[in-house]
Amino acid sequence: MTPIDTSKGRGAAASDRAGRDTPAGSGLALSLRGVGKRFGAVQALADIDFRVGAGEVVALVGDNGAGKSTLVKIISGVYQPDGGEIEVDGRRVSISGPRAAQGLGIATVFQDLALCDNLDVVANLFLGRERRQSGIVLDEVGMEQEAWRLLRRLSAKIPSVRIPIASLSGGQRQTVAIARSLVGDPGIVLLDEPTAALGVAQTAEVLALVRRLRETGLGVILVSHNMSDVLAVADRIEVLRLGRNAASFDARDVSIEQLVAAITGASDEARSGRDDLAATPNPAGGTS
Amino acid sequence: MTVAADLADERLVRSKGLAGAVDVVWRRLRGGDLGSLPVVVGLAIICVVFYSLEPRFLSSFSLVNILTYAAPVGIIALGIVLVLLLGEIDLSVGSVSGMGAAVMSVLVVRESQSVLVGLLAGIGVGVLVGLVYALLFTKLGIPSFVFSLGGLLGFQGVLLYLLGSEGTINLPSDSGLIEFTRFSHLTGAAAYALVAGVVALYVLGGLWTIRQRKRAELSAPSVVGLAVKAALLAAGLAGLTYYLGIDRGWSYLFLLFVALVVLMDLALRRTRWGRHVFAVGGNEEAARRSGVKVTRIYVSVFVLTSTLAALGGVLGAGLQTSVSQATGTTDTNLTAIAAAVIGGTSLFGGRGSAYAALLGIIVLQAIQSGLNIVGVDSSVRFMVTGAVLLLAVAIDSVARRARSSSGRG
Numbered sequence: 001m002t003p004i005d006t007s008k009g010r011g012a013a014a015s016d017r018a019g020r021d022t023p024a025g026s027g028l029a030l031s032l033r034g035v036g037k038r039f040g041a042v043q044a045l046a047d048i049d050f051r052v053g054a055g056e057v058v059a060l061v062g063d064n065g066a067g068k069s070t071l072v073k074i075i076s077g078v079y080q081p082d083g084g085e086i087e088v089d090g091r092r093v094s095i096s097g098p099r100a101a102q103g104l105g106i107a108t109v110f111q112d113l114a115l116c117d118n119l120d121v122v123a124n125l126f127l128g129r130e131r132r133q134s135g136i137v138l139d140e141v142g143m144e145q146e147a148w149r150l151l152r153r154l155s156a157k158i159p160s161v162r163i164p165i166a167s168l169s170g171g172q173r174q175t176v177a178i179a180r181s182l183v184g185d186p187g188i189v190l191l192d193e194p195t196a197a198l199g200v201a202q203t204a205e206v207l208a209l210v211r212r213l214r215e216t217g218l219g220v221i222l223v224s225h226n227m228s229d230v231l232a233v234a235d236r237i238e239v240l241r242l243g244r245n246a247a248s249f250d251a252r253d254v255s256i257e258q259l260v261a262a263i264t265g266a267s268d269e270a271r272s273g274r275d276d277l278a279a280t281p282n283p284a285g286g287t288s
Numbered sequence: 289m290t291v292a293a294d295l296a297d298e299r300l301v302r303s304k305g306l307a308g309a310v311d312v313v314w315r316r317l318r319g320g321d322l323g324s325l326p327v328v329v330g331l332a333i334i335c336v337v338f339y340s341l342e343p344r345f346l347s348s349f350s351l352v353n354i355l356t357y358a359a360p361v362g363i364i365a366l367g368i369v370l371v372l373l374l375g376e377i378d379l380s381v382g383s384v385s386g387m388g389a390a391v392m393s394v395l396v397v398r399e400s401q402s403v404l405v406g407l408l409a410g411i412g413v414g415v416l417v418g419l420v421y422a423l424l425f426t427k428l429g430i431p432s433f434v435f436s437l438g439g440l441l442g443f444q445g446v447l448l449y450l451l452g453s454e455g456t457i458n459l460p461s462d463s464g465l466i467e468f469t470r471f472s473h474l475t476g477a478a479a480y481a482l483v484a485g486v487v488a489l490y491v492l493g494g495l496w497t498i499r500q501r502k503r504a505e506l507s508a509p510s511v512v513g514l515a516v517k518a519a520l521l522a523a524g525l526a527g528l529t530y531y532l533g534i535d536r537g538w539s540y541l542f543l544l545f546v547a548l549v550v551l552m553d554l555a556l557r558r559t560r561w562g563r564h565v566f567a568v569g570g571n572e573e574a575a576r577r578s579g580v581k582v583t584r585i586y587v588s589v590f591v592l593t594s595t596l597a598a599l600g601g602v603l604g605a606g607l608q609t610s611v612s613q614a615t616g617t618t619d620t621n622l623t624a625i626a627a628a629v630i631g632g633t634s635l636f637g638g639r640g641s642a643y644a645a646l647l648g649i650i651v652l653q654a655i656q657s658g659l660n661i662v663g664v665d666s667s668v669r670f671m672v673t674g675a676v677l678l679l680a681v682a683i684d685s686v687a688r689r690a691r692s693s694s695g696r697g
Contacts, residue, residue, distance in 0.1 A: 099579065114577045118570035118638040119563075127567055128579030130560045137558050141500045148294060161294060166691075180578075 029053045030075070030106065030188050030219060035084030037070050044070045045243045048084070052188060052219040057210060059222045059230040059251070062240035063263050068223050071240070072192050075221070076108035077101035089187075107181035108190040113173055115180075121161040121168075122147045125180045150179045153216070154209050171202025178209055188219040195229050207233050227256045241265055294506050309513075318690070324632055326683050327647040330676075331654065338658035345658050348535035352473075354650065354657045355538070359545035360385075360604030361620060362649035365627035366545075366552055367596035369645050370589045372628055373556075373569045375637025376432040378421070378593050380439030381624050385601025386616025387443040388413050390450040392602045393457040393611040403463045407602055414598025417443070418591030425590065426583045432590075440621065448613060456612040459605065468540055469606035475529075475537025482538075483525040491518045541603060546646065548596075553642035565589060569638035597624075619670070626673065627652050630680040636688070651676070 031051035037044050045067045052058040062068050073079040075086075077095040086093055088104050095101050101108065115124050122140070125147050131139040147161045156175045158168070165173060174194055181189050191210065195203040203226075210233045213220050224230050230237055231251055239247040239262040247262040260266075317325065338345040364381050371378045392410030395401040401409075417439065424435045451457060459466055474482065494514040501508040532538055556562035567575040568585045576582045604620075605611045629635060630651055631644025652673060659669045 098577065102579075110577070114571070114574035116567045116570035116574050116638070119566060123563060123567070127563070127575065130563060132560060138560060138563065140558075141504045141506065144294065144506060145504045 029087075029089055031087045032071075032075070033085045033087075035071075035074060035081045035086065037067075037074060037079060037081050043243055045074070045081075047244065048240075049245055050238060052221055054187070054219050055214055055217045056236065057214050057220040057222055057234045059224060059234035059237045060240065061224060061227070061230055061237060061259065061263060062246070065242070066240040066246075066263070067243040068240055069192075070243075072108070072190060072221075072223055075101070075106060075190055076110075077106075102184055102186070105185075105187035106190065107184055107186035107188070109174075109177045109181050109192065109194065111193045111196060113177040115165045115173060115177060117166040118164060120164055121158060121176055124165055124176055125150065125161075125183055127180075129183055146183075147179075150182055151175070153182075154179055154212055156209070157205070169202065170198050171205045174198065174202070174206050175209060178206075178213075182213075186218070188221065189213055190221040190223075192223045193225065194222070195224065195226060203229065227259050230259075231256065239263055324641075324643065324647055326680070327631055327644075327651060330630075330679075331647070331651050334651065334654050334658065338654075338662065342658075342661050345661050348531050348533075350657060350661065352532055352535045352537070352539065354653050355532075355542040357607065357657075358649045358653035359539070359541040360600045360607060361623050361653075362545045362627065362645055363548060363600035363603065364597045364620065364624040365631075365645040365649050366548060366642060367593035367600075368624050368628040369631070369633050369640055369642060370552075370565070370596075371432065371593050372633045372635060373565050373637060373640050374586065374589055375569050376425075376586075376589075377436065377625070378432065378439075378590070378597075379436040379621060379625075380417075380443055381593065381597035381600075382616045382619075382621030383440050383443035383447065384414055384417050384594050384597040384616075385604065385620060386447045386611075387417075387450075388598030388601035389605035389611045389615050390447045390457075393459055393605060394450050396459065396463065397457050403465050407465065410602040411595060411598045414595040414601075415591055416594075417598075418594030419587070421594065422587040422590040426586050444617060447615065451611065451613060456610055458610045461609065463606075465602070465606035466609055469603055470609070472540035473537040474540065474543060475533045479529045479533060479537055480526065482543075483522065483529055486525065487518055487522040490521060494518070541607065544603075549642050549646045556642055561585070561588065566638055571638075600624075619673075622677075623649075623652055623673070626677040626680075629684070630676060632680075632684070634684055634688070635681065648680075 029051065031049075033049055035048045035050070036046050048067070048071060050058075050060075050071065060068055060071065070079060074081050075095070077098045077100050080094075080096070086095060088106075093104060095104065095106070098108075116127065119127070122144050126143050131142050131146075133139045133142075144161060151158055151161070154175065156172075156179060158172055158175065165176065168176065178189070178191070178194070194206050194210070198206060207229060210220055210222060214233075214235075222230065222234060231254070234251045237249045237251050237254065237259065238245065239249070239259065241263065242265075246265070249259065249262075335346060344350060364385055367381060368378065388410040391413050392406035395409050396403055396406040421432070421435060421439070424430045425432055491514065494509070494517075495511075498508040498511060498514070529538065556565060564575065564580045564585050567578070567580055568582055572582060575585075601616055605615065608615070627648030628640070628644055629648070631640075631646070631648030633640030633644040633648075655672055655676065656669055659672065
């Protein structure tokens, strides 16, 4: 299939979806099993299991150096894992590059958003996937209509799609970046620190956006440092620590303290301490 | 009445009627989005000053000359606009234009090839140079400033080598190239027909846009506004046609230049390629991550720039009827770059328009011609051109600051 065909097909699919108000339910299931990644002498990720289903928000948390970014880059195709399996909808796949990830229906919104300040909202939304009339001329009207449809679907507050990105607030830029990830009609959206640089109101806006993504049946992976954000929107919370799965929580019955303990490793040490005690009734056996 | 989808947000201030339109323009200017206003004002000042010094400056003979002689360097400046949009530079366009002209003249005069072969070879040299530049830039990562500086010297050397000991090659006076560049003018009924055609295309295009946007339930520009603009365009063009017609009329060379500018403008604003050029100039990394084939954009732009430079070179040679050791040296380079910048193309990439080349080169040519008519030495001309360039860049920088403080990028 030529790139042009792909873009047309995906564009059409996106417009079908955006036209519906009911949840589309076309999200994908992504699962990783035993994935590892090593940089020289550093084992950045080891034996990671991770899954996200349709209509589910999974938060990925962890301290600096826990391997979050590495995992994000593996899922978005920037890095190749050293081992392990990746499945999309039960099919084993290899994500050979960012384009392959998009082709599989995995859209990534990177932390630095990657928007062109000098272009307007419509141009940014469709950058690299422009629609054309009769093969040459840009279909500006069609793209503008579709832009409004996408933004309404997210109930996004962008006053005009014909103003340059430079004049938008941080939250609005984040909204545009998320809306852009939907242009390709993905099944899974990966958000890397979407609220890191935002104020209170804008954070609430973006979190509402995440909920609406879930309502439309998408699988959402949310990478964040902010525990209250994570607890506010996530269904499940996966904790990474030193490149390994440290814990997995149901967001409904976990407290910030428990999360922090899992992230910092305090709970591990507490538990391993108890295990040691249980396993070695004779204290003298523990010292060797 | 239902509100169009793009005007639904309550925060949008709707502007209605003439007062509203004036307000919109005023706010845009305050926000640093100057567009071509500084150039137009500058041109008006130049006209007033030189006219008061020497009324012959605005005679139709003088205007025809200004437009005709603006064309070759204008075509080179059009290429410069492209590289500047990417935030790169090509310092060697003058040398490439000289080399293209030399290759053509050597083939035509010494090797007795047809003018067509000479033209194709001359322009082909430009394509080749562009390809090499693109290779150096995309594969080896050499800054464009450096390799084009090398080209500036190197290709001037090629020019001198090709011309050999004679130093000057005169083109045969009966060649079609000289006929086209020097003696072909559009005047009378044909010129008015062209004006009518241009205005008709403008109106049709406008009406089509309005119809499409209405059908898509988006806000559409008003028909009255379109009619007013079309009337102004028609009056302006018809007036110019009449005035230039008193002398020789529109020169074919200038019309070719304008046609290239219009084509380039459409390519930049209405095609995927043009959109990607602006994207790469604005944020290369963002463009790459969005799936824009950044390398291809660089290759296409470097090739187009050198090709337009060579085209400008051969046409300029036709206009001068000869190629000499001075062809395309020193001031051709800087005039072309200055024209693009004076016309409003930002040196920082991602901002500009094809019309910048047209406006900028007319300003510079008007200054040169005015100083000639007034009888000032060329030393003064260089100083004035330098000052104008400085002024243009200063305006660009101030406007940039105003833009960032008012959130226009």
